[in-house]
Amino acid sequence: MTAPDRAPTAVAPALSWSARIAVFTRMFAVQGSWNYELMLGPGIGFCAEPALRELPGGPDGPAYKEALARETRYFNAHPYLAAVAIGALVRAELEGRPPAQIERFRAAMCGPLGSLGDRLVWAGWLPFCSLVALLAFGLRASPLVIILLFLGLYNAGHVALRAWGVSTGWRGGLRVAASLGGPMLQKGPQYLARAVLFLAGLALPLAIARVVGRRGLEIPTHDWRIALPGAALLAIVLAVLLVRLPSRVEGWRAALAVVAVLILISIA
């Protein structure tokens, strides 16, 4: 039995607060069954499911079953910005939009939500917050302050982005793509990139000084006079190599090799 199409509405359809809260909280587990076949698809269905129960006929009706089947199919996006798609898809399903239109929307949103989220969060907000934490570390803040600062700052942005995403998706429905062209989302990654570079210049020397154990203008001992120039030379050579060599040469592998050699030399 096929669910009948319902006429699209100009205003958002009714959705209970309990369903809204359930959809939002489930978004934190959107990648719970992430896999190479359906990627984020089952996670999208998992998040949308509480809202789909409010379709005509309830969770035993054909509308619910057809919508749930659609929403569990292949989908890929940044996990935080997937909230935009979830909000829009829930609205489209509750409005009874034609299945073909919903499928086209799902296919069209994968690329933009993935690349925008990667630039905004993974290459922007996360390194920004990490560098703030390293700056606090370099300025000798206590461990508790550093952890609370990092988690508080990062998750303020993280939770706000998910909340903004689902709300924007819900308001925009299948026309939500226009909201992704706003200046904050388009320019945001560029501003964050500049802030990240400034913070990198500021925080890394302080963090390194703390790791090395140096304080201010103290006169270096014999050991330090040998170690510091050597370390500076190693850092510069390795950094240049990592930037110049193809991106498949990963820094953590190089670090593992250098640290392994240091250990072998030390215990030989």
Next chain:
Amino acid sequence: MIAAVRFVPLTLLGALLGADVVSFPQAMISRPIVAATLGGALAGNVAAGLLTGAVLEMLAMETLPVGASRYPEWGSASLVGGALAGAPVAMRPGAIVVGVFVAIATAWAGGWSMYALRRLNGVWAERAVPAMEAGSRRALMRLQLRGLTADLLRAALLTAVALVVWTPVTGYVLAHWTVGRAASHSILAAVAAAVAGGALWRQSHGAAGSKWYLLGGAVLGVVLVLVT
């Protein structure tokens, strides 16, 4: 050494931190600066854990957890590294170096375990597709809960195995450690700075005026190093 009484809390915490990387809730409690500090605190030396975590945080800056790519799992690994660096016997010049080494090696293994889990999730998902195509809520919930549970178990197992394998190795290495603190920490800092600096430059240098932002920050950073 890691006392037996600390093994269980570390394993349970490792499970939560490992799951945070991808599955739930991605609140970044799995970042090295958090996870290694917690490991050090549980082992009795929060300062050693924080130092290990700061070095690992710099190394982890190049890891972009983008979609289907395979990357190190820093959560459980940093916990183990911080715990071993902070273990009472580890108050030696090489403790942080060994903690960092253990964490990177464990993160590498963790990356493989995440890849294996994603393949397994794929097998489960393919089996669930017919039921999900029929609109079965039960099949969807089972798939999702199975994935979450498997990730928790994966991270717990990784943490437990890493603690069992690396604890005696750490003890042996530190008992025979000869390089001084100055040299070992300087090399560690140099490597971490090179990886972080290189990674951030590659990710962000497309922005207009990028080199001036970096240079401006670096001048201020060096001045602060000298005066604080």
